[in-house]
Amino acid sequence: MRPLDIVFIGLSLSSSxxxxxxxxxxxxxxxxxxxGHRLTFLERDMPWYAANRDLPEPDFCSLIYYETVAALHEELDETIKRADAVVIGSYVPEGVAVIDLVTAMATGPVAFYDIDTPxxxxxxxxxxxxxxxPxxxxxxxxYLSFTGxxxxxxxxxxxxxxxxxxxYCAVDAGRYRPTGEPIRWDLGYLGTYSPDRQPTLEALLIEPARRLPWRRFVVAGPQYPEDIDWPENVERIAxxxxxxxxSFFSRQRFTLNVTRADMIAAxxxxxxxxxxxxxxxxxxxxDRWRGLSDFFPVGTAIxxxxxxxxxxxxxxxxxxxERTAIAAAARAxxxxxxxxxxxxxELEAELRAAIARRAAHPPPGRVAAG
Structure with a gap:
């Protein structure tokens, strides 16, 4: 099968x-x-991400910044029209206008990739x-969903x-692997501050840190309020x-996963x-949520x-x-x-199926429904 020309329009590729x-x-x-697919990523040039780019020039796709929805139309319409398929992500700035524009312009199938479904x-x-x-x-x-x-x-x-x-989300196995570094922390957590996650973080990391003052803990991530009372044995990485x-994960004896309330509900x-x-x-x-054991059997892999x-x-x-056996089961x-x-x-299969459906049943034309 020939490679596909796929255009992505997402919140950010350049900045994590x-x-x-x-x-x-x-x-x-x-x-x-x-x-072997040909890839283009279109990213709205937003000041916050522009000031914090950790991948400004990816080697696996063409990354193009656009300033406005009008610029997307005027400067990148041929890029969108020539694509075999377009994938629009969630949280795209002015996403409703972008969706109306792209679904009207695109000649191939358009998918929505919801990284935040709940x-x-x-x-x-x-x-x-x-x-x-809606x-x-x-x-x-x-409609491609992070939630099943x-x-x-x-x-x-x-x-x-x-x-x-x-x-679902996934990991780049070429970049995420054990580093062999010595253990530094007994329990760690990586995540941006979120009010609905904070009570669980308090219960499952901060309180254990208070009860085990001789153990070492770490919380990495931005946007945490200054008034949080971190125990002295909790290291902070902004x-x-x-x-x-x-390196961060490899230096933890255990790491903590805390799930947002909407995702627990779903x-x-x-x-x-x-x-x-x-x-x-x-x-x-x-923490516990429905479906967790479908990804990692509880007790043996998590x-x-x-x-x-x-x-x-x-x-x-x-x-x-026991600790290393659980880790090995999860990694496998x-x-x-x-x-x-x-x-x-999985994405290629979905897009090729959508292309085949369109070939068998050409759409009469999309009508914007924003």
């Missing part, structure tokens, strides 16, 4: 500061590039229409998606670029940090905790043989099922 989109797109697109549905239920409107969902040939399970049926039955399919993630919403940590050979302690007592027991009562599962190469194959 304060978002999980960049690393998701990077791993996926590296996998597609390795398969958040997206909650925002639409609250009447927010910043990057997707009436636009039927415009897409396929019952949410996919909801997208088709209640929102009119022609096809809803999971395209920002950790992706290149430093493998279930089947794994965080990319789960896959990154597992690929680095670090055993994970996670440990769960409901409160500080469980975390303290894990840190003080887990032997080294990720390398087999959750790499950028695997996701690239």
């Amino acid at each position: 500061w304060g978002n999980g989109h960049a690393t998701t797109f990077r791993g996926l697109m590296r996998g597609l590039a390795a398969a 958040v997206t549905l909650a925002r639409m239920a609250a009447g927010e229409r910043d990057y997707l409107a 009436g636009q969902i039927p415009l897409f040939d396929v 399970g019952p949410t996919l049926e909801r997208l088709e039955r209640h929102f009119g998606a022609h096809r809803a399919a999971p395209l 920002h950790l670029p992706p290149a430093e993630h493998p 279930g089947w919403s794994p965080s990319v940090r789960l896959f990154e940590a597992a690929a680095c050979g670090t055993p994970i302690v996670s 440990l769960t905790a409901d409160g500080p007592d469980t975390v303290v027991q894990i840190l003080t009562g887990t032997g080294e043989a 599962r990720v390398l087999a099922r959750h790499t950028g190469t695997v996701r690239a194959g």
Whole structure:
């Protein structure tokens, strides 16, 4: 089969500061590039990301910045029209206008890649229409979702998606692997501050740190308020670029996964940090949510905790043989099922199927429904 010309329009590829989109797109697109596809990423030139670019010139795609929706139309219309398929991500600035523009211009199928599906549905239920409107969902040939399970049926039955399919986050196995560095912290956490995650972080890391003052803990990520009372044995790292993630995970005895409330409610919403940590050979302690065991069998490839007592027991009562066995089971599962190469194959299959459906049943023309 001939390679595809795929255009992505996403929140950011160039900067991983304060978002999980960049690393998701990077791993996926590296996998597609390795398969020979021609890739273009269109990114709105936003000041915050422009000042914090950690991948300004990717070697696996053409990265083009645009200033406005009008510029997207005037300067990049041929790029969009020539593409075999276009993939629009969630949280694109002025996304509703971008979707209306692209679905009207594109000659090939258009997919929506929702990296925030539970958040997206909650925002639409609250009447927010910043990057997707409910009436636009039927415009897409396929709705690709970070969340699986019952949410996919909801997208088709209640929102009119022609096809809803999971395209979970993934890890770049070439970059995330054990580094062999000595252990520095007993428990760590990597994540941007989020008010709905903070109570769980307090219960599963900060309180255990208070109870185990002779143990070492670490929290990495930006935007944490200055008034948080960090125990003295909790090290803070304000920002950790992706290149430093493998070292960070490899130096932890255990790492903590904390899930946002909307994603817990939806279930089947794994965080990319789960896959990154597992690929680095670090055993994970996670909060509980429906579908977790579909990704990592609980007790053999991941440990769960409901409160500080469980975390303290894990840190003080887990032997080294058990700890390394859990880490090995998780790493094997990720390398087999959750790499950028695997996701690239899944995306390619979805796009080729959409192209075939269009060839068999040419659409009469899209009508903007923003």
